[in-house]
Amino acid sequence: MISDDELAMLAATARQILTGSDPGALVAELTDAGIDPDVRTAGALLAVQGELLGRSTLLDAMLGGPDALPGSRVVLPLPGNRLPPARTSAAGVEVDGLILVPEGARYLVVHTSSGAVAVPADGLVLDTVTGLDAELGVARVRGPLPPGTTLPGPCWDALVDTATIALAHELTGVGQRALDIALGHVREREQFGNPLGVLQSVKHRLAGVHVDLEAARAALGALGPDPGEIDALAVKIAAGHAALGAVAAAQQLCGAMGFTAEHGLHRTVRRAYLLDALLGSAEDLEIELGALLAARATVPVPAARPGGIHA
Amino acid sequence: MTATVTVPAAGHATAVRAWLSEHVEQLAAFRRRPAGGLAEAVEHERGLLRLLSDAGWSRWGWPEAAGGLGGGPVLRAVLYDELAAAGLEVPEAFVILETLGPVLTHYRPDLAAAHLPGYLRGEQMWAQGFSEPEAGSDLASLRSRAQPVDGGYRLSGQKIWSTLGQFADHAAVLARTGGPGHRGISLLWVDLRGPGVTVKPIEAANGRAEFAEMFFDDVAVPAANVIGEPEGGWAVAMYLLQFERGMYAWLRQAVLQRQLRETAAVAGDQATPATHRALGAAYVAASTLRARTATTVGRLDAGENPGAEISVDKILLSRAEQAVADAARAARHLDFLLSGEHEARVLRETWFYSRATSIFGGAVEVQRDIVADRVLGLPRGGRR
Numbered sequence: 001m002i003s004d005d006e007l008a009m010l011a012a013t014a015r016q017i018l019t020g021s022d023p024g025a026l027v028a029e030l031t032d033a034g035i036d037p038d039v040r041t042a043g044a045l046l047a048v049q050g051e052l053l054g055r056s057t058l059l060d061a062m063l064g065g066p067d068a069l070p071g072s073r074v075v076l077p078l079p080g081n082r083l084p085p086a087r088t089s090a091a092g093v094e095v096d097g098l099i100l101v102p103e104g105a106r107y108l109v110v111h112t113s114s115g116a117v118a119v120p121a122d123g124l125v126l127d128t129v130t131g132l133d134a135e136l137g138v139a140r141v142r143g144p145l146p147p148g149t150t151l152p153g154p155c156w157d158a159l160v161d162t163a164t165i166a167l168a169h170e171l172t173g174v175g176q177r178a179l180d181i182a183l184g185h186v187r188e189r190e191q192f193g194n195p196l197g198v199l200q201s202v203k204h205r206l207a208g209v210h211v212d213l214e215a216a217r218a219a220l221g222a223l224g225p226d227p228g229e230i231d232a233l234a235v236k237i238a239a240g241h242a243a244l245g246a247v248a249a250a251q252q253l254c255g256a257m258g259f260t261a262e263h264g265l266h267r268t269v270r271r272a273y274l275l276d277a278l279l280g281s282a283e284d285l286e287i288e289l290g291a292l293l294a295a296r297a298t299v300p301v302p303a304a305r306p307g308g309i310h311a
Numbered sequence: 312m313t314a315t316v317t318v319p320a321a322g323h324a325t326a327v328r329a330w331l332s333e334h335v336e337q338l339a340a341f342r343r344r345p346a347g348g349l350a351e352a353v354e355h356e357r358g359l360l361r362l363l364s365d366a367g368w369s370r371w372g373w374p375e376a377a378g379g380l381g382g383g384p385v386l387r388a389v390l391y392d393e394l395a396a397a398g399l400e401v402p403e404a405f406v407i408l409e410t411l412g413p414v415l416t417h418y419r420p421d422l423a424a425a426h427l428p429g430y431l432r433g434e435q436m437w438a439q440g441f442s443e444p445e446a447g448s449d450l451a452s453l454r455s456r457a458q459p460v461d462g463g464y465r466l467s468g469q470k471i472w473s474t475l476g477q478f479a480d481h482a483a484v485l486a487r488t489g490g491p492g493h494r495g496i497s498l499l500w501v502d503l504r505g506p507g508v509t510v511k512p513i514e515a516a517n518g519r520a521e522f523a524e525m526f527f528d529d530v531a532v533p534a535a536n537v538i539g540e541p542e543g544g545w546a547v548a549m550y551l552l553q554f555e556r557g558m559y560a561w562l563r564q565a566v567l568q569r570q571l572r573e574t575a576a577v578a579g580d581q582a583t584p585a586t587h588r589a590l591g592a593a594y595v596a597a598s599t600l601r602a603r604t605a606t607t608v609g610r611l612d613a614g615e616n617p618g619a620e621i622s623v624d625k626i627l628l629s630r631a632e633q634a635v636a637d638a639a640r641a642a643r644h645l646d647f648l649l650s651g652e653h654e655a656r657v658l659r660e661t662w663f664y665s666r667a668t669s670i671f672g673g674a675v676e677v678q679r680d681i682v683a684d685r686v687l688g689l690p691r692g693g694r695r
Contacts, residue, residue, distance in 0.1 A: 183687060197690045203683030204676070210687055211626050215599035222602035230594075237595045289594060290587030290638075294578035299571045301396060302598040306561065306608035307320030307385045 002035070007044055010035070014045045018054030023101045023137075026056040036066055039162070039227075043169040043220060050173020053271050055136060057101045059166050063159050064109060069118055069149075071106030073099040075141050076163065079277035080284065084111040084156045086145055093145040095124055098278075102126055102139035110145060111156040119148030133270035161232035164279045165223065168232075168239035171275050172216050175243035178268040179209050182250035185257070196253065205249050212242035224303030231302065233280075233289040240282030243272040320385045327368055327393040337362070341399050346653055349512075349519050353436075353478050356402040360433030363390070369405075369431050377416050378428035383612040384413070384554075388561050395565035403521075404436060407474055409558040411437050411483050414498075414551045418539045422500055426481065438503070440470035440484035440525055441548070447472075448674045450485070450548070451493040455527065457486035463534040464488060466499065466507075466527045472671060476523030477512040479503055484527070489542045496544035500536040501527070517663030518656070555672055556621040557611050560628040561604040567597045567635045570661070574635070578642040586641040593638035596631040603627055619685035622678040629669035636665035 002010070017025045026045065030037055037045065042062050049056055063074040075085045075097040085097025095110055105121040123146035126139045183206060186197035196202050216238035223231055247269045251258055258265040276282060293299055331338065341359045345351050363369040372387035373379025387409070394401050408430060415423035429435045446453040455468025466486055473482065482501050489495030503510060507530035512520035539547035571593055578590055607624050610617050617624075640647045640662050646655040647662070669675040683689045 183689070187690065194692070195690050198692055200680070203687075203689050204679040206687060206689070207626075207679040207682035210682055211623050214623050215603060215627055218602035218606060219595075219599045222605060233591075234595050234598050237591065238599050241595075286591035286595070287584050287587045288591070290578075290589065290591030291582075293571075293575040293590055293594060294582050294587060294642075297576045297578075299568065299575045299594060301568050302601050304598075304602040304605040305320065305324070305392070306388045306605045306612065 001038060002041060007041060010041065011044050011048050014048050015052065018049050018052045018056060023055045024057050024104050026058055027061045030058075030061070037062065039165065039223070039225075042166060046166055046169040047173040047176075047217075050170035050175075050271070050275075051177045053135070053174065053177065053267050055101065057104075059100060059163060062166060063163060065153060067153075068109075069107045071104055071121075072109050072118060073101060073105045073107070073121075074109045074159070074163075075099055075111070076278060078140075079274065080280060082160055082164075082280050084113055085141070086110050086112040088112060094143075095145050096142050097140070098129070098138050099126075099141055100136070100138050102128060102137070105139075107148075108141060109151065110148070111159070112145075113156070115155070116151040116153065117145070117148040118151055119146050123148070133274040135267060136271065136274060138274075157229075160279065161227060161229055164232040164236045165220070165227060167275055167278055168216065168235040169220055171236075171239035171243040171272065172213055172220065174268055174272045174275060175209070175213050175216075175239070175246035178243070178246040178250040178265070178272070179206065179213065181258075181265055181268065182206060182209075182246075182253045185250075185254045189255070189257070202253060205253065209242070209246045209249050212238075212245050216242045218304075219302075222302065222304035227303075228300075230289065230292065230300060233285050233292070234302075236280065237282045237285045237289065240276040240285070244276055244282065247272045320389055323371065323382075323386055324389045324393060327390055328397070330366060330368065331393060331397045331399075334362075334366075335397075338397070338399060344400055344657060349475075349521065350478075353403070353475060356400065356404060357433030359399070359402055360404055360431065364428075364431040364433070373412065373427060373431075374416050374420070374423070376420055377423035378431070384558060385608055385612040388558065388608045388612075391562040392565045395569040398569065401562060401566050403475060404430070404433065405562060406559060407437055407439065409562060410439055410551055410555045413554045413558075414483065414538060414547055417550065418547060419500070422538070435480045436475060436478050438473040438476040438479035438482040438523070438525070440473055440476075440482040440501070442472045442671075443469060444471055447670075448677045451496070451545070453485055453487060453496065455484065455486040457484075457488045457497060457499060457532060459488060463536070464497075464499065464532045466501065466530040466532050468527055470525040470527075471513070472522045473510075473525055474522060476503075476525055477510050477520070479510070479523075482525060483538060484525075485544050485548060488544075493545040495542060496548075497541050498538040498544040498547045499532050500538055501530065501532055505530060507531075515663065515667075517660040519660055521664070550616075552673075553611065553616050553618075553621055556625045556628075557604065557607040557617065559672075560600065560624045561608050563628055564597060564601045564604055564631065567631055568601070570635050570639060571597055574639045574642045582642060586638075589634070589638040589641040593631070593634040596627070596634035600624075600627045600631040619681050622673075622681040623686070625673065625678045626675055626682070629675050632665040632668040636662040 060073050064072050077085045077097050086093050086095045107118045109118050124141050124143040129138050186202050189196050219235045219238050257263050345355045370380045371382050375381045443453050457464035457466045484499045484501045487495050488497040507528040509526040510523050513522045514520050
């Protein structure tokens with residue numbers, strides 16, 4: 001595990017790289033430095049990525065592991081969905097999902113309910129998505145599953161929790177970006193002879209956003225070494241609510257200026273809604289988590305303990 | 312200065328857990344609030360306090376000079392967590408202890424030495440005399456007056472919302488000994504059995520009388536009973552708040568984990584999506600609170616004062632209290648609405664209590680002001 005200081009330096013490097021335009025650069029840098037990012041390291045980098053509204057192949061590297069074929073991209077299910085992106089029917093296996101970084105993709109890792117295969121990227125139809133968040137540059141992947149190499153390694157149930165936690169980290173970054181934009185605006189913008197930020201209704205709304213982000217970050221920071229499904233759902237819900245709350249507050253408090261394309265706030269809004277929906281929105285997951293706890297008829301105590309995490 | 316005993320929290324947790332499971336039969340009576348009123352409940356929990364003190368577990372985390380076994384606050388945090396994890400009712404006395412205990416050991420080790428061991432054994436109780444009818448979240452406007460006289464003070468005034476005050480032997484009372492504002496306030500250790508003191512329970516909306524009001528009519532308080540400096544009461548109160556908002560929040564999250572388990576166990580297959588959502592939201596609120604307060608307790612244990620950031624913990628606490636109570640209400644809504652059984656009464660009492668958690672100890676609106684002004688650094692002044 002790398003030290004806090006090393007992590008801070010790495011995050012500073014990532015900040016530079018993620019402002020660039022090459023989504024492969026961050027993972028290339030980590031590979032060069034001999035760093036196989038653990039969950040804590042990757043989480044810190046993804047929070048930076050969220051804050052910068054950047055993009056990278058870090059999630060693919062995390063999910064693929066050190067033995068992944070070069071240029072491989074893990075196909076995620078369509079937004080709102082946590083099931084493997086390939087469905088088996090009488091007609092065969094049909095893929096419909098998303099990859100985050102189509103540039104440089106050579107292999108697509110496709111999970112079914114029974115395992116994973118790596119197929120050549122040109123074996124499926126890739127369409128760049130121009131929807132809510134064109135800047136994120138994701139591509140939709142569709143078609144009958146072509147022949148490929150069966151992969152060993154973790155099943156979808158294990159990967160989906162890792163990916164869910166990763167998205168939660170990124171969402172806290174997006175939310176922080178929106179909060180920072182709103183804070184800057186209410187400090188500067190004067191109406192009725194005062195900065196907007198002196199008004200208690202404004203203060204309370206932004207204090208609430210800060211509290212939500214702190215709560216999500218605390219839960220992410222307290223995850224044990226082997227988080228499970230309940231942990232993953234809980235942090236994604238906390239981070240999703242925090243990010244959506246942050247962009248909603250920023251959209252309101254930045255007023256008409258925030259409504260302009262030039263202001264750029266809309267970029268955080270687009271990113272927050274897309275990331276929230278990937279692998280299940282906070283709203284949906286809240287119901288799913290509650291149903292899961294009710295079905296188990298008990299609630300596990302989360303790993304966080306004062307003086308560190310232990311059994 | 313006593314040498315600090317270093318006990319790793321993880322090992323301590325294992326030891327507490329082992330003792331609790333070895334004594335499961337002896338502790339069985341403390342898994343449920345007893346039938347009857349609050350007085351019965353208070354009497355009942357004295358038995359658990361006695362057991363924990365005799366076995367030493369509740370003495371860890373308190374200084375040896377005050378009858379403790381040493382070690383930091385984290386050892387107290389471990390005990391509360393393990394009690395709740397074992398399905399036991401965490402004694403309400405620990406809540407009050409977490410507000411006044413650290414103040415006594417820090418500012419008045421002699422008073423702590425005299426009173427803490429008896430408190431831990433369940434033989435005495437203390438009360439907090441802070442709020443007044445005209446001074447709630449705006450504590451600095453308090454009106455209780457302690458007139459300096461030869462050898463001490465004469466205290467007159469009214470205090471309110473003292474948790475279990477009607478059962479207390481002593482109270483820490485904030486009173487004005489000097490001019491207006493927060494600079495003229497002292498914290499006094501007052502014997503509630505002495506002449507001129509009247510304590511009356513207040514029946515709350517949930518039917519219980521968990522709070523009391525205290526009337527002081529020219530009560531003699533010796534000069535030696537000042538906690539901290541004379542006129543330095545505000546600083547003591549601020550010292551207290553970090554434990555009230557940090558350790559107390561940790562203690563409550565342990566209780567909330569237990570309540571959540573009980574709700575999940577009864578939610579069942581019949582639950583509606585709204586109930587599932589309430590349960591999911593409650594789990595998220597409780598687990599984020601746990602994560603946040605674990606860090607805060609670690610900071611308190613290291614001797615750090617988290618300062619204004621502790622208001623985040625306070626806000627998360629009231630949110631979790633209300634979310635967990637709402638999930639319980641949703642999962643057992645027919646009992647909540649229609650049943651007169653003991654369990655249903657406890658459910659309703661808990662729910663009503665949760666509504667107060669965003670008010671007492673500094674209303675959540677005040678906490679948001681603190682976060683906005685002192686954490687986010689938003690400009691002050693102007694129109695409200």
